[in-house]
Amino acid sequence: MQTAPAPVIVAIDGPSGTGKSSTSKAVAAELGLSYLDTGAQYRAITWWMLSNGIDVEDPAAVAAAAGKPMIVSGTDPALPTISVDGEDASGPIRTQEVTAAVSAVSAVAEVRARITGLQRSIAAEAAEGGPSAEGKGRGIVVEGRDIGSTVLPDADLKIFLTASPEARAARRSGELRGKEGADLAATQAALLKRDTADSSRKTSPLKKADDAVEVDTTELTLEQVVECVVTLVKEKQLAE
Ligand SMILES: Nc1ncnc2c1ncn2[C@@H]1O[C@H](COP(=O)(O)OP(=O)(O)O)[C@@H](O)[C@H]1O
Numbered sequence: 265m266q267t268a269p270a271p272v273i274v275a276i277d278g279p280s281g282t283g284k285s286s287t288s289k290a291v292a293a294e295l296g297l298s299y300l301d302t303g304a305q306y307r308a309i310t311w312w313m314l315s316n317g318i319d320v321e322d323p324a325a326v327a328a329a330a331g332k333p334m335i336v337s338g339t340d341p342a343l344p345t346i347s348v349d350g351e352d353a354s355g356p357i358r359t360q361e362v363t364a365a366v367s368a369v370s371a372v373a374e375v376r377a378r379i380t381g382l383q384r385s386i387a388a389e390a391a392e393g394g395p396s397a398e399g400k401g402r403g404i405v406v407e408g409r410d411i412g413s414t415v416l417p418d419a420d421l422k423i424f425l426t427a428s429p430e431a432r433a434a435r436r437s438g439e440l441r442g443k444e445g446a447d448l449a450a451t452q453a454a455l456l457k458r459d460t461a462d463s464s465r466k467t468s469p470l471k472k473a474d475d476a477v478e479v480d481t482t483e484l485t486l487e488q489v490v491e492c493v494v495t496l497v498k499e500k501q502l503a504e
């Protein structure tokens with residue numbers, strides 16, 4: 265009789281536009297795992313700060329408010345959801361206003377402590393098969409900036425995605441085509457500014473964990489990246 269593989273925790277990190285969200289969702293869907301977009305959580309808390317008149321450039325004001333919003337993430341890779349105080353936030357967290365403010369908010373230690381706690385409990389529940397309908401107990405793919413380095417240092421597999429700044433900007437502006445912020449040069453400048461802020465902050469910066477597998481996606485299709493990660497997960501499961 266075949267036994268089900270042990271629950272697996274996969275951390276996928278990297279800068280903007282490297283393919284973290286698309287890869288993580290596809291890998292989770294193919295392997296029947298849960299999926300957590302940690303960037304959406306930082307965007308959600310940023311949206312709440314902006315909506316509640318908190319000065320996002322004032323770290324003390326952000327720190328004082330960090331415990332107030334209730335953020336809930338749905339972890340089905342086919343339909344990931346995010347709500348703040350019971351309100352669907354999936355649309356508003358993607359505006360240019362939130363994108364421009366998120367690095368400042370996510371640099372505040374109190375914000376990181378709060379969100380990191382949420383992430384760890386969601387990962388633990390997915391690995392244990394918690395009470396939620398989505399928690400299948402098979403494990404989870406968690407994507408972000410500091411998952412392998414800080415949030416889940418004991419993850420079974422850590423991937424660090426990279427791609428050239430040109431490829432990343434072209435992907436992002438392709439997504440934005442026809443919407444605000446679609447200009448390629450402006451997209452690249454905004455993306456590099458966010459990378460610099462995320463990589464240079466004191467608390468838990470964007471960083472490749474020492475034991476992460478680096479995958480440069482510049483010349484790869486999304487399907488090739490997904491296949492590569494799925495293969496690595498299966499190898500890990502076989503080695504258990
Ligand atoms: N390997 C790839 N080749 C081409 N386009 C890609 C690739 N990976 C992702 N994309 C596209 O690039 C855009 C950004 O991908 P996304 O997964 O949101 O990146 P991230 O989460 O790292 O910011 C999406 O439109 C996605 O479809």
Ligand SMILES: Nc1ccn([C@@H]2O[C@H](COP(=O)(O)OP(=O)(O)O)[C@@H](O)[C@H]2O)c(=O)n1
Pocket residue numbers: 279280281285302303304306307366367368370371407408409410411458462
């Ligand atoms: N684990 C994480 C994930 C995101 N973030 C912050 O959240 C922002 C938005 O993340 P995201 O994954 O939605 O960004 P995109 O690259 O998808 O636009 C990042 O620029 C970081 O400032 C973080 O600090 N730590």
